[in-house]
Amino acid sequence: MTDAAVIVLIPARMAATRLPGKPLKDIHGAPMIVHVLRRAMEADIGRVAVATDDEDIAAAIRSAGGEAVMTGRDHLNGTSRIFEALALIDPAGAVSTIVNVQGDLPTVEPATIRAALAPLSDPAVDIATVAAEIVRDEERTNPAVVKVVGTPVGEGRLRALYFTRATAPWGDGPLYHHIGLYAYRRAAMTRYMALPPSPLERREKLEQLRALEAGMRIDVGIVDAVPIGVDTPDELERARAMLAAIE
Secondary structure, three states: OOOOOEEEEEEEOOOOOOOOOHHHOEEOOEEHHHHHHHHHHHHOOOEEEEEEOOHHHHHHHHHOOOOEEEOOOOOOOHHHHHHHHHHHHOOOOOOOEEEEEOOOOOOOOHHHHHHHHHHHHOOOOOEEEEEEEOOOHHHHOOOOOOEEEEEEEEOOEEEEEEEEOOOOOOOOOOOEEEEEEEEEEHHHHHHHHHOOOOHHHHHHOOOHHHHHHOOOOEEEEEEOOOOOOOOOHHHHHHHHHHHHHHO
16 A cells, blocks of 8 residues: 555666667656656555656656656766665655665566565664576676575565675575665655765675765665666666566
């Protein structure tokens, strides 16, 4: 059920190096960013808006009946972009929870978006995210697949201890593929944005480590599958094939 205190923000920009213009790449008659918008709206957890610095992306979203928020062009990452968007569309602070859905996840399941919000039911949790168990052997050693190391704190949920591109933890047992989809308490996002980049964040090139190094708590909901993150032409074709089978 939609909650007025929750907002889903989708950062999108055109300047991708491996797949330029990817938010507007066509998937079965609609731009990729519109597919992400639809999945976020189907999650039905709150208001949905796309945060972008590009007028063509904004026009595509508005043509599809969605909400677009224009932001500056100088953002280093999506978290910074949605933080600006939040201040623009909710200056009074009515929104208390922000869900960040990456704009290159056209196959994300609405249930996965809802799963990212669930750990915030625990007041001790600052930030929530999701992961899926790794089932393909090649992903276990692939540095492009970010692994979350965590301790179980309930059925289908971990408290994150670390995120890494290495194969971890060692020994028998499951490995978990982190999905870059987050839910923040507003106070936690404000605190995070005031922090400088941390040593492990710089080393692993994983911005969520900034929060862990500052003592913030991140909990992880376990979901069934990893959505395709579209960064290359091959991944775009995979997304087209997957969506052709379900739409």
